[in-house]
Amino acid sequence: MKAALITFPGSNCDRDMAVAIKSVTGRAPIAVWHSETTLGDVDFIALPGGFSYGDYLRCGAIAARSGIIPEIIRAGKRGVPILGICNGFQILTEIGLLPGALMRNAGLHFICRDVPLRVETSQSVFTGGYRTGSVVHMPVAHHDGNYFVDPDQQKRLDDEDRIAWRYCTKSGEVTPQANINGSVGNIAGVLNESRTILGMMPHPERMIESAHGGTDGRPLFESALSMLATL
Amino acid sequence: MSDVITPAIIQEHGLNEEEYARIERVLGRAPNLLELGIYSVMWSEHCSYKSSRLHLKKLPTKAPWVICGPGENAGVVDIGDGQAAIFKMESHNHPSFIEPYQGAATGVGGILRDVFTMGARPVANMNALRFGAPEHLKTRHLLSGVVAGIGGYGNCVGVPTVGGETDFHPSYNGNILVNAMTVGVAEIDKIFYSAAAGIGNSVVYVGSRTGRDGIHGATMASTEFSEDTEEKRPTVQVGDPFTEKRLIEACLELMSTDAIIAIQDMGAAGLTSSSVEMASKGGVGFALDLSKVPCREDGMQPYEMMLSESQERMLMVLKPGHEAEAQAIFRKWELDFAVIGQITDSGNLSLTFEGDLVADIPVPSLTDDAPIYDRPHVQPSRRAPLSPDQVARPDDYGAALLQLMGGPNLSSRRWIWEQYDHMVMADTIQRPGGDAAVVRVHGTQKALAISTDCTPRYVAADPKEGGKQAVAETWRNLTAVGATPLAITDCLNFGNPERPQIMGQFVGAIEGMAEACHALDYPVVSGNVSLYNETNGTGILPTPAIGGVGLLKNAQRMAGLAFRRTGDRLILIGETKGHLGSSLYMMDCLGREDGTPPPVDLVAERKNGDFVRSQIEAGLLDAVHDLSSGGLAASLCEMALAGNMGARIDLAPLSLPAHAALFGEDQARYLLAVSKDNLAEILALAEKAGIDAVDLGETGGSSIHIADVLDVPLDDLRKAHEGWMPQFMARADL
Amino acid sequence: MKARVHITLKSGVLDPQGKAIHHALDSLGFSGVDDVRQGKYIELDLQETDREKARADVEDMCRKLLANTVIERFSIDLD
Amino acid sequence: MKARVHITLKSGVLDPQGKAIHHALDSLGFSGVDDVRQGKYIELDLQETDREKARADVEDMCRKLLANTVIERFSIDLD
Ligand SMILES: Nc1ncnc2c1ncn2[C@@H]1O[C@H](COP(=O)(O)OP(=O)(O)O)[C@@H](O)[C@H]1O
Numbered sequence A: 001m002k003a004a005l006i007t008f009p010g011s012n013c014d015r016d017m018a019v020a021i022k023s024v025t026g027r028a029p030i031a032v033w034h035s036e037t038t039l040g041d042v043d044f045i046a047l048p049g050g051f052s053y054g055d056y057l058r059c060g061a062i063a064a065r066s067g068i069i070p071e072i073i074r075a076g077k078r079g080v081p082i083l084g085i086c087n088g089f090q091i092l093t094e095i096g097l098l099p100g101a102l103m104r105n106a107g108l109h110f111i112c113r114d115v116p117l118r119v120e121t122s123q124s125v126f127t128g129g130y131r132t133g134s135v136v137h138m139p140v141a142h143h144d145g146n147y148f149v150d151p152d153q154q155k156r157l158d159d160e161d162r163i164a165w166r167y168c169t170k171s172g173e174v175t176p177q178a179n180i181n182g183s184v185g186n187i188a189g190v191l192n193e194s195r196t197i198l199g200m201m202p203h204p205e206r207m208i209e210s211a212h213g214g215t216d217g218r219p220l221f222e223s224a225l226s227m228l229a230t231l
Numbered sequence B: 001m002s003d004v005i006t007p008a009i010i011q012e013h014g015l016n017e018e019e020y021a022r023i024e025r026v027l028g029r030a031p032n033l034l035e036l037g038i039y040s041v042m043w044s045e046h047c048s049y050k051s052s053r054l055h056l057k058k059l060p061t062k063a064p065w066v067i068c069g070p071g072e073n074a075g076v077v078d079i080g081d082g083q084a085a086i087f088k089m090e091s092h093n094h095p096s097f098i099e100p101y102q103g104a105a106t107g108v109g110g111i112l113r114d115v116f117t118m119g120a121r122p123v124a125n126m127n128a129l130r131f132g133a134p135e136h137l138k139t140r141h142l143l144s145g146v147v148a149g150i151g152g153y154g155n156c157v158g159v160p161t162v163g164g165e166t167d168f169h170p171s172y173n174g175n176i177l178v179n180a181m182t183v184g185v186a187e188i189d190k191i192f193y194s195a196a197a198g199i200g201n202s203v204v205y206v207g208s209r210t211g212r213d214g215i216h217g218a219t220m221a222s223t224e225f226s227e228d229t230e231e232k233r234p235t236v237q238v239g240d241p242f243t244e245k246r247l248i249e250a251c252l253e254l255m256s257t258d259a260i261i262a263i264q265d266m267g268a269a270g271l272t273s274s275s276v277e278m279a280s281k282g283g284v285g286f287a288l289d290l291s292k293v294p295c296r297e298d299g300m301q302p303y304e305m306m307l308s309e310s311q312e313r314m315l316m317v318l319k320p321g322h323e324a325e326a327q328a329i330f331r332k333w334e335l336d337f338a339v340i341g342q343i344t345d346s347g348n349l350s351l352t353f354e355g356d357l358v359a360d361i362p363v364p365s366l367t368d369d370a371p372i373y374d375r376p377h378v379q380p381s382r383r384a385p386l387s388p389d390q391v392a393r394p395d396d397y398g399a400a401l402l403q404l405m406g407g408p409n410l411s412s413r414r415w416i417w418e419q420y421d422h423m424v425m426a427d428t429i430q431r432p433g434g435d436a437a438v439v440r441v442h443g444t445q446k447a448l449a450i451s452t453d454c455t456p457r458y459v460a461a462d463p464k465e466g467g468k469q470a471v472a473e474t475w476r477n478l479t480a481v482g483a484t485p486l487a488i489t490d491c492l493n494f495g496n497p498e499r500p501q502i503m504g505q506f507v508g509a510i511e512g513m514a515e516a517c518h519a520l521d522y523p524v525v526s527g528n529v530s531l532y533n534e535t536n537g538t539g540i541l542p543t544p545a546i547g548g549v550g551l552l553k554n555a556q557r558m559a560g561l562a563f564r565r566t567g568d569r570l571i572l573i574g575e576t577k578g579h580l581g582s583s584l585y586m587m588d589c590l591g592r593e594d595g596t597p598p599p600v601d602l603v604a605e606r607k608n609g610d611f612v613r614s615q616i617e618a619g620l621l622d623a624v625h626d627l628s629s630g631g632l633a634a635s636l637c638e639m640a641l642a643g644n645m646g647a648r649i650d651l652a653p654l655s656l657p658a659h660a661a662l663f664g665e666d667q668a669r670y671l672l673a674v675s676k677d678n679l680a681e682i683l684a685l686a687e688k689a690g691i692d693a694v695d696l697g698e699t700g701g702s703s704i705h706i707a708d709v710l711d712v713p714l715d716d717l718r719k720a721h722e723g724w725m726p727q728f729m730a731r732a733d734l
Numbered sequence C, D: 001m002k003a004r005v006h007i008t009l010k011s012g013v014l015d016p017q018g019k020a021i022h023h024a025l026d027s028l029g030f031s032g033v034d035d036v037r038q039g040k041y042i043e044l045d046l047q048e049t050d051r052e053k054a055r056a057d058v059e060d061m062c063r064k065l066l067a068n069t070v071i072e073r074f075s076i077d078l079d
């Protein structure tokens, strides 16, 4: 299994993601600099969190125009699984691999805390290790996680079972109070049509050992990477 | 080089007549305007420490584990396995008052640079903040801007902001304090210093371009710059964390090669102080061609370039032949890179611009010849100690507890730290809210514990005891998580040193700090002084903020403050005398700020702390918390809230009036939660060690129950404790 | 030539910043405000002197980078 | 009445966003750009119908909230 981890100027969760991938697969991902133009033969692509280009203009906007992006689009279309976390999610929407956009949090503040998430579907390489309907905890740390799609798109996402996680209460209710950032439908993460690309605001890579305060992020890497390991 | 230097211009440069005469004497001639500007910066309080230097010398700075004490960009201590922790704290008070977001942001940027300049990867940021009274008109706006600025910068560069402190007091109405601290980790054989060496070697400028940022206002009024005012107006420094992030990565990448001889960030007084410090430490001269300085704006003059405080810039001396290698790295990170001069053997700072020599100053005259003042100082008159019966009891203890825990000074700071990414780098194992933040040393079993503390009302009441207490409190906080305290950095915020009372506070605080550092084997390795924090003749409460760093050899042995098990016994360590003078209870509940502060017994401090640490290491404790502002009551509540579990205690064993037992702030104390099975053993060990240890009660239930005194449901307590700040800030969300 | 670009949210896209400003204006006592929308304003100094070409260039910049047409629309003014 | 407010950085104040956008335009091959500055654009729907009063109100809003006059300047257009 060969994983690629893309670093943009201003990425700052790239090391955390590499550590998570390595701790689960035993193999470090290859580091790919944004200006490279070939990816080679990879089975998995990770876009890390952080502040690519300082979040200037729009989060992810400038990164989405990097040299490596056409390669990522090609790989994505070929079915190579792609995981975008936080800024990585923002980049995936900017390049159009995922629908919608991430806007400023409704409360305008940056939010860093552990939040409960309801698993909405276990039907994907990424969420296969979770039980649909169960509640997990992961940290968020973002200023622009307010997910927007128009009502038609939102309905499609619902109908096609492409919503991976929603912000919920501790007991799993999806309520306005539990919606930390104003996202439509409390959406915290979405899949593409072929269910091989996941974008999410919460940080599973910061919840993979008990010293982090929990291990709810681990199954995501385990299921994605074990499925791939059999490739 | 002929400018007419008038008395008005001298005054605008913040120099007095005597100091100007001294410049003429050491230079052997009159300076031109550029040279005057350079002297004014180097001889400023900020760079020369002219009022404080004599007294700073009293601070102990050595220990076997200290690799580099004060004098470099940051202090360096050995943390084993060939690794070092590098840290420093710095103030950005005045800029943050003028423009809270950018002032605080650039404060964080500056302190980060001090740390990565030395070869360390920054791993944690802290911030110590002081604001005016909550009801003061500007407080919300300032707090909201400062917090957003610290978060905006730290979050973007990807260094977790893991802790700090926040106080409110009317003395800061016109002078808020924003002190930022950074801790980094480096390999001991890859630490970089600032002494330039090698005649002929290139002096290299990297980072952002130079603009007209923060050139000190008064000088701009001089005739030289009066035409075309709008364009040439000095401007507030704006932080660019994206550039800083690239600068960190580029510098660390270059540092992993063998190209750098010396490196120095451009902080206050940018190019002037960085070049002078590098030349002075290396005992060499610098010849710089200012035409080569990358500038952001057209038509910038040498005076502006030398005094600009543009952010995100560094100065380096490279080994011969390594320029291309270095340039390639900076190009990769899309940063400016320019060779702007050479090292010379002249001993002078020689500046040329467009082919003309525009300044030529012997370097030692800027540093060694700077004035030093022994300013007159008087100690405040001794206050009368207060006995508990001189301090009113609350009519309703439950209400008093809620008032304290839900008041501006003890309420939860969650509203602040949730705006900081405190988890990026995935090594934060004790998040904000505990005694000390703990971050793992990446890839090892070790962890660093960090805490910033100061109780200004104590320092005001008795500078020396207050200075001692600030140091002791950080030591206690590090101990409470199980860390061995290693060393401190400090940020000494005071009023106008030309007033003997203020100077007395400064001198007293330093004496107290020195005593505590000695007694606790806890030296000062870096620091910063911020004077003249004063508006209309009223100074701030004296605020020597201390940042302590400790080491946990085994991160798994870390202790926390949250109750974890019902039925645990609660042991109070340390002697409780019921000292209420200068307490938070008096300030918040009675509106009084009199009385002596609690005395700090450093022998007891050390003995009690070492005992607690050894019990943590032995794995005998379920929860640990130190006692400080708010006394036993506050610690008990904080442990209960953190664990979402109540407690029942009885104050009878303390044989004191209830308000003194609950709210007294006697030092050197800890509250421990231990399993019933370990109770007897721990009490016996304490007795053997000659340490006061009292069994007060047990954990459990859903309220704080104090026999015959109060019973407050945890839910009410949480509402008060978590509610104050969000409610206070609700109207300042922009 | 100078180009001024306004980037605003499409109608139907909720504007959290505008809403927060509106709320803050209310609490500051500015009562007569019905709606607030926040957008971006970008000034470009162009070497191009031909207006037609300049406009075409800037439109291209907006599509390729400056605006996210999923949620935003843009307008261009030339000096 | 509609008020349009432009908030821009004072000249000489560092504009990191403008700098990053400029750089990104360069790398996308838009070469003829000399400078980029980014600002904010705010549209307000006001109940006030008197132009003078509306302008005075909006100026007040700018000073008190919308603009940070330490580093920014603002301009107001009324419909
Ligand atoms: N209060 C203090 N205690 C100990 N060291 C101090 C203190 N104040 C300043 N120093 C030391 O003096 C040196 C110069 O400090 P400063 O001018 O603040 O550094 P910088 O130039 O990096 O901003 C530093 O090495 C600093 O650690």
Ligand SMILES: [Mg+2]
Binding pocket: B073, B114, B265, B267
């Ligand atoms: Mg420095």
